[in-house]
Every structure is written in C-alpha cells, then in structure tokens.
Amino acid sequence: MASVSSQPQFRYTQPPSKVLHLRNLPWECTEEELIELGKPFGKVVNTKCNVGANKNQAFIEFADLNQAIAMISYYASSSEPAQVRGKTVYLQYSNRQEIVNNKTTADVAGNVLLVTIEGSDARLVSIDVLHLVFSAFGFVHKITTFEKTAGFQALVQFSNAETASSAKNALDGRCIPSYLLPEHMGPCTLRITYSAHTDLSVKFQSHRSRDYTNPYLPVAPSAIDGSGQLSVGVDGKKLEPESNVLLASIENMQYAVTLDVLHMVFSAFGPVQKIAMFDKNGGVQALIQYPDVQTAVVAKEALEGHCIYDGGFCKLHISYSRHTDLSIKVNNDRSRDYTIPNTPMMNPQPSILGQQPASAVGAAPQQYGGVQYAQTPTQPTMHHPPPAGWGPVPPAQSMPMQGHNPPPYMQQGTVPFQMGPGMMHGAGHPGLPHPPHMPPYQSQ
DNA sequence: AGCACA
Numbered sequence: 095m096a097s098v099s100s101q102p103q104f105r106y107t108q109p110p111s112k113v114l115h116l117r118n119l120p121w122e123c124t125e126e127e128l129i130e131l132g133k134p135f136g137k138v139v140n141t142k143c144n145v146g147a148n149k150n151q152a153f154i155e156f157a158d159l160n161q162a163i164a165m166i167s168y169y170a171s172s173s174e175p176a177q178v179r180g181k182t183v184y185l186q187y188s189n190r191q192e193i194v195n196n197k198t199t200a201d202v203a204g205n206v207l208l209v210t211i212e213g214s215d216a217r218l219v220s221i222d223v224l225h226l227v228f229s230a231f232g233f234v235h236k237i238t239t240f241e242k243t244a245g246f247q248a249l250v251q252f253s254n255a256e257t258a259s260s261a262k263n264a265l266d267g268r269c270i271p272s273y274l275l276p277e278h279m280g281p282c283t284l285r286i287t288y289s290a291h292t293d294l295s296v297k298f299q300s301h302r303s304r305d306y307t308n309p310y311l312p313v314a315p316s317a318i319d320g321s322g323q324l325s326v327g328v329d330g331k332k333l334e335p336e337s338n339v340l341l342a343s344i345e346n347m348q349y350a351v352t353l354d355v356l357h358m359v360f361s362a363f364g365p366v367q368k369i370a371m372f373d374k375n376g377g378v379q380a381l382i383q384y385p386d387v388q389t390a391v392v393a394k395e396a397l398e399g400h401c402i403y404d405g406g407f408c409k410l411h412i413s414y415s416r417h418t419d420l421s422i423k424v425n426n427d428r429s430r431d432y433t434i435p436n437t438p439m440m441n442p443q444p445s446i447l448g449q450q451p452a453s454a455v456g457a458a459p460q461q462y463g464g465v466q467y468a469q470t471p472t473q474p475t476m477h478h479p480p481p482a483g484w485g486p487v488p489p490a491q492s493m494p495m496q497g498h499n500p501p502p503y504m505q506q507g508t509v510p511f512q513m514g515p516g517m518m519h520g521a522g523h524p525g526l527p528h529p530p531h532m533p534p535y536q537s538q
Numbered sequence: 539a540g541c542a543c544a
Contacts (some may be wrong), residue, residue, distance in 0.1 A: 108541095112540095115540075115541055115542095117539050117540060117541085118539055142542065145541070145542050145543075146540090146541070148539095150539090151539090151540085151541070151542085153541075153542075184539060184540080186540075186541095188541065188542095189541060190541075191540085193542085194542075208543065239544080240543085240544035241544085242543075242544070246542090247543080247544075248544095249543075249544075289543065290543075291543075291544095294544090302544090303544090359541095498543060
C-alpha cells in the first residue's frame with residue numbers, strides 16, 4: 095500500500111533482507127552456532143562471524159527472503175529470545191541484500207594479506223619495516239596501512255598466493271624482531287589473514303602506502319623532507335625508517351671518490367654486499383647495501399658528516415634508502431655486486447689500506463689521501479663474499495655487531511637481501527622513461 | 539547493543 099510506505103518507520107527497523115544482522119553474540123561465535131540458530135527457519139547459505147569492533151556481531155544469509163522473515167517474525171513474538179551459548183542475541187534485517195566477502199575470504203589464499211599489528215606501539219611500526227619483514231618471502235608489490243577499529247593494519251600485496259601464504263605461515267602470530275623497531279618499543283605481534291583484495295590501489299608513495307612496482311609514482315608531499323627522504327613525524331619525533339641500504343651523497347668532492355673507496359670506507363662496519371653509484375643533482379650519490387639494517391645503522395651513525403679526505407673534502411651525507419636489495423646489472427666502475435663469487439672485476443688491483451676502521455674517516459683521513467688514491471687506484475682486499483674477518487670494528491664505537499643472525503622466522507635463503515632480481519621489479523618498466531641522472535635501479 | 543577491509 096502506498097500510504098504505508100510513506101509512513102515513518104520505527105527508528106531501527108530495516109526493510110526485509112535475506113541477510114540478518116546479529117549482535118550481542120558471545121565472542122568468537124562460530125559459523126556452526128550461527129547455522130544452528132538459523133536452521134529451524136530455512137537454509138542458511140552463508141554466514142559471517144566476528145564482525146565489528148568487538149567481534150560480537152555476525153550475519154546470516156538465508157536462501158530465501160521468506161526464511162529470514164520467518165526467523166525475525168518468530169523471535170519478534172517469542173517469549174524466549176534468540177540465544178547462543180545462553181546469551182541473548184539481537185536480530186534484525188541487515189541493510190545489505192547479501193553477505194559479501196563470505197567467510198571463505200579469510201581462509202582462501204590470495205596474493206594480498208591483511209596484517210594486524212598488535213601491541214601498544216603498533217602504530218609506530220613503519221611501512222619500511224613491514225616491507226623489510228615481508229620481502230623475505232618474495233617481491234612485495236604494494237603495501238597500504240590504515241587505522242581501523244581492529245587497530246593498526248596493513249594490506250601487503252605479493253605476486254601470487256604462494257608467496258603470500260608462505261609469508262602468512264611464517265609470520266602469523268610472530269613478533270617483529272625488536273632490532274627492526276625503534277628503541278623502547280614494546281613487542282609488536284603480527285596477525286595475518288588473507289584479504290579479498292587482489293590489487294591494491296596506491297596513488298602516492300607516502301608513509302601510509304607504497305607501490306614498489308612503480309618507482310615513478312609521485313611521492314606525497316607530506317611524506318618527504320628536504321633531503322627527499324621519508325621522515326614521518328609521530329608525536330613530533332622524527333622517525334627515519336631504517337634500512338639495510340644507505341644512500342650516501344658526497345659533498346665538496348674535490349677528489350674522485352670511486353666505488354672502491356666507498357667499498358673500503360663502508361666495509362669497516364660489516365660486509366658490503368652491493369654498491370651503486372650515480373649522478374644526481376649535479377653530485378655523486380651512492381647506494382650501499384649491507385646484509386642487515388643494524389650494520390647500516392652503525393655505519394650511518396659513524397660516517398654521517400665525516401669527510402673521506404683531509405681538509406673537508408668529500409663530505410659524506412648519509413640517509414637510509416628505501417631499497418632493501420639493489421639490482422646490480424653489471425659490475426663496472428659505478429656498480430658492483432660483491433655477493434656474486436667469481437665475477438670478473440674490472441681493473442683488478444692490489445689492495446691498499448688494509449683494515450683501517452672507517453670510524454677513522456674523520457680521525458685519520460690521511461689514510462684516504464687523494465694523492466695516494468690517485469697513484470694507486472684502489473681495490474679493496476675483498477673480491478668475493480666477505481670473509482669472516484672482514485675487518486675490525488671501530489673500537490670506540492658502541493657497535494652491537496652480534497646481530498647478524500636473521501630474525502627467528504627467517505630461514506636461510508629467504509632473507510630479503512638474498513632475494514633475486516625480482517626485488518627491483520619496477521626498474522625495468524619498458525614504457526617508462528628514466529628521468530635524467532637516474533639509473534634504472536633508482537626508484538625516486 | 540546497531541552493519542563487514544583502508
């Protein structure tokens with residue numbers, strides 16, 4: 095009747111739907127319990143439990159609208175309320191006509207993981223740390239993070255369900271290794287389910303979202319500072335996401351700084367895996383890759399602001415790169431992969447300088463004197479994967495070098511920096527022009 | 539006790 099439809103309705107009534115919305119359920123109510131509840135009234139074709147902030151809501155979908163109406167009608171006039179485990183359950187028609195993302199989405203493997211980071215400091219976990227953690231299992235295409243009632247969450251997109259499930263199996267319920275987290279942070283536990291997403295939409299590189307397949311995606315202005323590095327200020331504190339790859343720029347470069355010089359300087363802190371040099375903004379920059387974040391942190395703190403040569407020449411400015419694994423296409427005078435054994439090096443040269451700790455870059459810069467360098471174009475002692483004794487640790491520095499162990503969930507061969515060339519997947523986009531002064535591996 | 543993954 096037309097006159098009825100225009101009448102005001104009760105505030106909380108809904109038009110009928112095959113889908114019923116249930117609330118006040120006991121926590122972690124099961125699908126079986128929902129089916130038990132609905133079965134007397136018809137065929138339950140789908141359910142969704144643990145809905146809402148308190149996980150105490152659910153949906154039941156009947157095969158037929160009349161079955162849903164029968165259930166609502168029954169309990170509307172019954173003296174006994176609907177109950178699950180003795181707890182009164184409130185029913186109404188859902189405002190949707192079908193359950194979307196039915197319960198199987200949490201169980202069917204997909205290429206995108208929904209990650210909930212638990213812990214009082216969960217929101218301090220940077221997207222870069224998440225990237226590092228998940229990259230151990232395969233190329234991570236994209237990450238988005240967001241705050242939900244469930245807490246701080248991230249969606250992590252892999253190439254396929256296989257790599258996603260290996261990450262899920264290894265990481266679900268595990269804590270992020272503390273050395274990847276800012277100091278004084280409590281434990282952060284990862285809870286992982288599959289997302290129904292297959293391809294995340296990332297518009298900007300920012301502190302909340304990243305697309306690692308598209309190096310030329312614009313960076314959100316809010317996420318960068320003057321040096322072009324991400325610096326997310328949480329409670330006003332500057333948080334530079336740490337990385338195992340350092341970006342070094344060289345100021346006042348009166349003398350040539352070669353790959354070998356950089357290798358020698360940075361090797362004092364740990365095995366240098368890869369170096370890539372390139373020109374940017376009229377200067378020289380280099381990416382230096384260590385096997386782990388911790389070594390990079392130590393090197394950065396020791397070297398930042400120091401000069402390679404006496405007299406204030408070749409001053410190093412070091413920040414963390416967002417890369418975790420450089421893709422070295424060819425070993426030459428600007429790029430080198432030291433992890434590949436038996437790779438013929440160009441210009442093999444005798445070693446110089448021995449094991450001078452690089453903390454002495456400032457203290458004993460004459461070791462790297464320009465003249466000496468010019469006369470003996472350098473080749474550090476290491477041609478191959480770093481030997482066990484890759485050099486003394488600068489004694490004056492406090493260097494927790496014990497941390498070369500992989501985090502507990504990482505198995506040999508799956509650590510991020512041993513990932514194959516897929517890591518820098520975006521580098522080879524055929525249709526994308528490389529910006530000037532930007533080598534193909536350089537994402538920003 | 540009031541609707542699902544940004």
